[in-house]
Every structure is written in C-alpha cells, then in structure tokens.
Amino acid sequence: xxxxxxxxxxxARFDNPIFTASGCAGxxxxxxxFFPLTELGAVVTKSIMVKARSGxxxxxxxxxxxxxxxSIGLQGPGIDIFLENDVPWLISQGAKIVVSIAxxxxxxxxxxxxxxxxxxxxxxxxxxxxxxxxxxxGQVFACDPVTARAAIEAVRRNxxxxxxxxxxxxxxxxxxxxxxxxxxxxxxDSLALINTVLGMVIDTETLRPRLAGKTGGLSxxxxxxxxxxxxxxxxxxxxxxRILGMGGVTNGNDALQLILAGASAVSVGTATFGNPTAVxxxxxxxxxxxxxxxxxxxxxxxxxAHRAE
Amino acid sequence: xNKINRNARQVSAQIVSNKKVGAYHHMVFNxxxxxALCKPGNFVAISVGGENSSMVLRRAFAIYRAVDRxxxxxxxxxxxxxxxxxxxWLTSCGVDDVVDLIAPLGTAFGIPSEPxxxxxxxxxxxxxPLFGLSEVLKARGCRVDMVLGASSAAKIYAPLEGKRSVSSxxxxxxxxxxxxxxxxxxxxxxxxxxxxxxxxxxxGPMGMLAAITEIANAKGIMHQxxxxxxxxxxxxxxxxxxxxxxxxxxxxxxxRSCIDGPVMDGANVIWDxxxxxxxxxxxx
Numbered sequence: 001x002x003x004x005x006x007x008x009x010x011x012a013r014f015d016n017p018i019f020t021a022s023g024c025a026g027x028x029x030x031x032x033x034f035f036p037l038t039e040l041g042a043v044v045t046k047s048i049m050v051k052a053r054s055g056x057x058x059x060x061x062x063x064x065x066x067x068x069x070x071s072i073g074l075q076g077p078g079i080d081i082f083l084e085n086d087v088p089w090l091i092s093q094g095a096k097i098v099v100s101i102a103x104x105x106x107x108x109x110x111x112x113x114x115x116x117x118x119x120x121x122x123x124x125x126x127x128x129x130x131x132x133x134x135x136x137x138g139q140v141f142a143c144d145p146v147t148a149r150a151a152i153e154a155v156r157r158n159x160x161x162x163x164x165x166x167x168x169x170x171x172x173x174x175x176x177x178x179x180x181x182x183x184x185x186x187x188x189d190s191l192a193l194i195n196t197v198l199g200m201v202i203d204t205e206t207l208r209p210r211l212a213g214k215t216g217g218l219s220x221x222x223x224x225x226x227x228x229x230x231x232x233x234x235x236x237x238x239x240x241x242r243i244l245g246m247g248g249v250t251n252g253n254d255a256l257q258l259i260l261a262g263a264s265a266v267s268v269g270t271a272t273f274g275n276p277t278a279v280x281x282x283x284x285x286x287x288x289x290x291x292x293x294x295x296x297x298x299x300x301x302x303x304x305a306h307r308a309e
Numbered sequence: 310x311n312k313i314n315r316n317a318r319q320v321s322a323q324i325v326s327n328k329k330v331g332a333y334h335h336m337v338f339n340x341x342x343x344x345a346l347c348k349p350g351n352f353v354a355i356s357v358g359g360e361n362s363s364m365v366l367r368r369a370f371a372i373y374r375a376v377d378r379x380x381x382x383x384x385x386x387x388x389x390x391x392x393x394x395x396x397x398w399l400t401s402c403g404v405d406d407v408v409d410l411i412a413p414l415g416t417a418f419g420i421p422s423e424p425x426x427x428x429x430x431x432x433x434x435x436x437x438p439l440f441g442l443s444e445v446l447k448a449r450g451c452r453v454d455m456v457l458g459a460s461s462a463a464k465i466y467a468p469l470e471g472k473r474s475v476s477s478x479x480x481x482x483x484x485x486x487x488x489x490x491x492x493x494x495x496x497x498x499x500x501x502x503x504x505x506x507x508x509x510x511x512x513g514p515m516g517m518l519a520a521i522t523e524i525a526n527a528k529g530i531m532h533q534x535x536x537x538x539x540x541x542x543x544x545x546x547x548x549x550x551x552x553x554x555x556x557x558x559x560x561x562x563x564x565r566s567c568i569d570g571p572v573m574d575g576a577n578v579i580w581d582x583x584x585x586x587x588x589x590x591x592x593x
Contacts, residue, residue, distance in 0.1 A: 024546060054563050212584040
C-alpha cells in the first residue's frame with residue numbers, strides 16, 4: 001500500500017501538506033532557483049493589500065534566540081499589479097497557489113475579495129486578519145471576535161463561488177478557539193494558525209527599541225510550542241475544521257508535532273530564511289516519519305495527539 | 310525569464326584555510342564550480358552555529374576573491390570580522406570543517422568597457438571586495454587608486470598583494486594610528502582632482518557611502534557603492550534589507566539590498582533614511 005500524502009483545506013486538494021508561509025517566499029521567483037515550486041503543496045503568497053505599500057522603516061529585523069523579530073509592514077505592490085505580474089508567473093510554473101490578502105478596514109477585505117473572485121488558477125484564499133505590524137493594535141481584526149467576524153463576513157459575501165477561505169489568526173488573544181469559532185461561523189472554511197507573536201527587542205547600546213517600528217512579529221522555533229498549543233486547542237474545539245499550521249517548523253519532526261496537534265497542512269516560514277530548501281527537507285522528513293510511525297496516510301495522523309489514553 | 314538568484318547555488322563548502330589577519334580572519338572555502346560565476350560585488354550567505362544553533366539566520370559576507378581553478382574546482386575567499394555570535398562561530402571553524410554556503414548572490418560592480426581612472430574606497434572590512442575589483446579593472450586597462458579607512462590601524466584590511474595591485478594607496482584612521490588622521494571623505498576630493506578620477510567604487514558603512522555620494526555628485530562623477538543593510542535571508546524572500554532608491558522615472562521604492570544590491574548607483578540611493586520612510590516613497 002502506498003502512503004497517501006495528499007491533503008485538503010475546504011474544497012481545495014493538495015498533493016502534499018507542506019506549503020510556504022505567507023511573506024516568507026517572496027514572489028516565488030526567489031526560491032524557484034533552488035527547487036521547482038511544483039514540489040510544494042502550495043505557495044502561499046505574501047499578504048497583498050488594496051494599494052501599493054512601502055512597508056515600515058528600517059531596521060525591520062532583529063535576530064532573537066531561536067527566532068527573529070520582523071516589522072516589514074506588508075510591503076507590496078497592491079492587488080492589481082500583483083494579479084497582473086505575480087499570479088500569472090506562479091501559474092506558469094505549475095504551482096498550486098494560495099493568495100493571502102490583508103486589509104486595513106472591513107471594506108478593504110470586501111474589495112480584495114471582489115478582485116479575487118474572477119481570478120482563475122487559485123486554490124484558496126488566506127485572509128490575514130492578524131498581521132501584528134500595523135500602527136494601531138486596534139486594527140488587528142483577529143484580536144476581537146466582532147472585528148474578526150466582520151472581516152471574514154466581508155470576504156464571504158464578496159468572494160462568490162467555491163474558493164475556500166482560510167482565516168489566519170493570532171495567538172495574542174486570551175482564547176484563540178473562541179475567535180476560531182467566530183470566524184468559522186462567519187464563513188471561513190479553514191484556519192491558518194498561527195501568525196507571529198508580538199514582541200520587542202531593546203538595543204542596549206542605543207537604549208531604544210531595536211526596530212524602527214518598535215514592536216515586531218516574533219517567528220521561528222522560539223514560537224513553535226505556542227503554535228502547537230494553539231492548533232491543539234482549536235482542533236479540540238472544532239475537530240471538523242481543517243487547519244493550516246505554522247510556527248517555527250524547521251524539520252520533519254516539527255511538522256509532525258503540528259499535524260498531531262490537528263493541522264492538515266503545514267507552512268514553513270522563517271526556516272526558509274536560514275535555508276532556501278527547508279521546505280524540501282521538511283517534506284521528505286515528514287513523509288519518512290509518518291511512514292516510520294506506521295501511518296498509512298497523512299490524514300490518519302491529523303489530530304492523533306487528541307486520542308483517548 | 311526568471312533572473313532572480315539565477316546563478317545562486319547552495320553548496321557544502323569545505324574550509325581550506327582560516328588565518329587571522331589583524332582584526333580579521335581571511336578564510337578560504339572550496340565551493341566547486343560556482344566560483345567561476347562570482348563577480349566583484351557579489352556576496353555569499355552562510356548558515357552559522359551548527360545544526361542545533363539558536364542562530365536561525367544566515368550571515369552575508371562580501372566575496373573578497375573567487376578563484377576558478379577549472380574542471381569544476383573553485384575557491385571563494387572571505388574577510389570575516391568576528392564581531393557577533395555568527396561571525397565568531399565561523400571564524401572559530403577549523404580547516405576541513407564544512408559549512409552550508411549560498412553563492413553568488415546580489416549585483417556586481419559594473420565594469421566600464423573603456424579604460425578609465427577608478428578610485429576604490431573601502432571602510433573597515435568593507436575593503437574586502439575591492440581587491441578583486443581592482444584586478445578586474447586593471448585587466449581592462451584601468452588605472453586604479455585606492456583609499457582605505459577604519460577606526461584604527463588594526464581595522465585596516467590591506468593585504469600585501471592588494472597593495473601591489475593599485476597605483477596608489479591612501480590610508481585614513483579615526484585615531485591617526487596609521488595614515489591620515491580622519492575619514493576617507495576628508496581625502497576624497499583631493500584624490501579625485503589630482504588623479505582625474507572618472508568613477509568611484511566603494512564599500513563600507515552606510516554613513517561613509519552617503520558622504521562619498523555627496524562628493525561624487527559634487528564632482529559630477531559616477532559612484533557605485535556596495536550597501537550594508539542587515540539581512541535575514543540574503544536571497545530576496547524576507548524583505549528586511551530594503552533601502553529607499555529612486556528609479557529612472559523618479560519614483561522612490563524600498564528595494565532589497567540583496568537582490569537589487571548590494572551594488573547600487575550611489576546617486577539613486579536616498580541616504581539618511583534610517584528609522585524613517587522618505588516622503589513620497591511609493592506606497593508610503
């Protein structure tokens with residue numbers, strides 16, 4: 001019997017469960033030199049906004065123990081140029097594509113969803129309602145069940161058709177499973193867990209915050225236990241909702257933890273910064289591990305850590 | 310066609326030599342055929358700390374020299390300043406140790422088609438790529454003068470063979486412990502005038518590059534500089550190493566110094582942009 005490595009998120013099917021993470025794969029062109037993008041379960045694009053955005057000032061990055069802090073601030077060309085340039089190129093490569101969108105208002109999410117509804121060649125839409133790098137923390141939609149619901153409803157009303165919606169949530173809340181329940185009832189098909197965790201580094205030479213934006217999103221292996229915990233909690237509350245897990249995955253063993261907690265697919269983010277072929281390593285190691293543990297399919301392992309004693 | 314990182318390859322590179330030179334380490338890596346693809350200005354990105362390291366990001370180093378020995382054999386030489394955890398780990402590696410190295414990355418210095426009079430300016434270990442550049446320029450029939458500056462004599466990287474490869478070498482130090490007391494920018498105007506310089510090439514701290522740009526602009530001569538902005542990935546995916554650059558239509562965009570640089574036309578860079586986005590930047 002051959003091992004079944006395929007997975008699905010909502011209606012979207014993927015040959016394997018290892019994706020890039022939003023904002024960690026450039027336009028795809030940067031990584032295509034190192035491996036064919038068809039090897040990925042899917043490319044998750046950077047979160048694209050309605051208009052062009054310069055992002056935040058530098059310094060934007062600080063390395064931290066087993067991680068890094070970033071405050072890119074969603075630099076990008078805006079949805080129109082993105083759909084004109086980036087998406088056709090990814091399609092030409094034969095890559096499966098998950099487009100990530102981010103808005104500053106509920107209206108922005110509606111506009112972005114309307115722009116996406118006529119685009120072909122896309123497998124799913126990740127709705128980033130949890131980017132920590134915005135000027136106003138009150139604008140992190142996923143911090144509040146009311147705003148989280150409003151953003152996802154705006155996308156659901158405007159997207160039309162079958163394109164699955166993946167809502168990306170932040171762990172910087174008291175009860176992530178309550179937010180998860182809210183966005184699922186608002187129309188999200190799947191969940192992406194977790195976005196970066198808000199952090200700060202203070203430079204002891206200048207005696208000021210290291211990043212120009214002062215705060216940044218912490219990523220990398222340092223936050224992996226937070227991701228495993230968040231996925232575990234949400235899967236326990238919503239066992240039938242598929243989860244795209246991410247947070248410090250560097251090797252197959254890390255990916256396996258997220259899957260056992262309840263993720264049906266796993267994105268690799270910061271590890272790509274240290275190793276452009278990290279996704280390939282995670283993919284092959286994970287498959288070997290699942291086979292070695294006696295699973296016949298990826299699906300059998302999803303949420304396996306929740307089984308009765 | 311996809312041109313980003315088009316020559317870059319990830320290789321296991323064996324350390325052939327590691328020698329302390331003043332405040333720096335001169336390190337030689339066996340990299341195989343990619344040495345033939347490396348040009349002055351390109352850089353490498355090396356993962357540091359070993360498999361279980363808490364340092365998750367690569368470290369970028371300008372290529373000091375690449376030696377193509379034919380038949381798929383080649384060496385890359387680096388000058389490494391052990392000033393942080395990653396570079397200290399690298400300089401503590403021994404001969405025969407193997408590191409994960411990606412090269413060549415980034416843009417290279419533009420080489421004029423005609424023999425011109427070039428002035429090469431380096432700050433600290435920023436002088437590293439200038440010696441290989443000097444060799445290429447001289448092979449094109451250019452006259453090459455060089456200025457190297459640093460805080461003190463021990464921080465000047467100027468190997469003997471490098472000194473021999475230039476028509477004149479001027480040293481400046483902040484403390485006067487070697488050469489002229491002061492900054493490289495203090496001696497630049499005179500050197501440009503007395504040697505009838507056509508183009509300035511530079512590499513070093515951003516403040517130094519900004520000062521050189523001002524002088525080159527005043528003199529109306531080209532200035533190609535290799536910028537230093539801290540990077541997380543070195544391959545264009547992380548968007549942390551951006552600097553504001555004016556394009557040919559006058560629009561300022563935040564460009565990645567790893568993909569659109571490190572070598573840039575100094576006149577197009579908006580200097581003094583630390584901790585702020587310049588007014589009028591696209592998408593600001």
